[in-house]
Amino acid sequence: MRSLTCIVCPIGCALSVEEGPEAALSISGNRCPRGVVYAQEEIRVPKRVVTATCGIASPALDSGPRRVPVKTQQACPRERINDLLADIYKTRVRLPVKTGEAVITDWKGSGINVVAVRSLG
Numbered sequence: 001m002r003s004l005t006c007i008v009c010p011i012g013c014a015l016s017v018e019e020g021p022e023a024a025l026s027i028s029g030n031r032c033p034r035g036v037v038y039a040q041e042e043i044r045v046p047k048r049v050v051t052a053t054c055g056i057a058s059p060a061l062d063s064g065p066r067r068v069p070v071k072t073q074q075a076c077p078r079e080r081i082n083d084l085l086a087d088i089y090k091t092r093v094r095l096p097v098k099t100g101e102a103v104i105t106d107w108k109g110s111g112i113n114v115v116a117v118r119s120l121g
Ligand code: SF4
Pocket: 006, 007, 008, 009, 010, 011, 012, 013, 029, 030, 031, 032, 033, 034, 035, 036, 038
């Protein structure tokens, strides 16, 4: 049996996951169906929303932030996060940029967009 904490909402249900015959999962402890979906993904294909910062393309600001905070709109498979971060850190954002504006679209055909989480410029 494996124990997980559902992170889909602030309640944070304590989930118990047992693997049955033919890799079927038995999940308990969830207060709603989203916990089942979360546990299945966490066991089979763990994903995370990624937050980071991008550099600013010239002309850079004379003062103030030197980097643009960004996050993924979709969760990224855990084993691809380092590859994604390398591309995020290489990206230079032209100002002005608005909150929610994509700085990377459909990263490597994955459907993952990286967006600014703060307006700058
Ligand atoms: S199982 Fe449902 S109620 Fe419990 S933490 Fe997950 S989303 Fe929230």
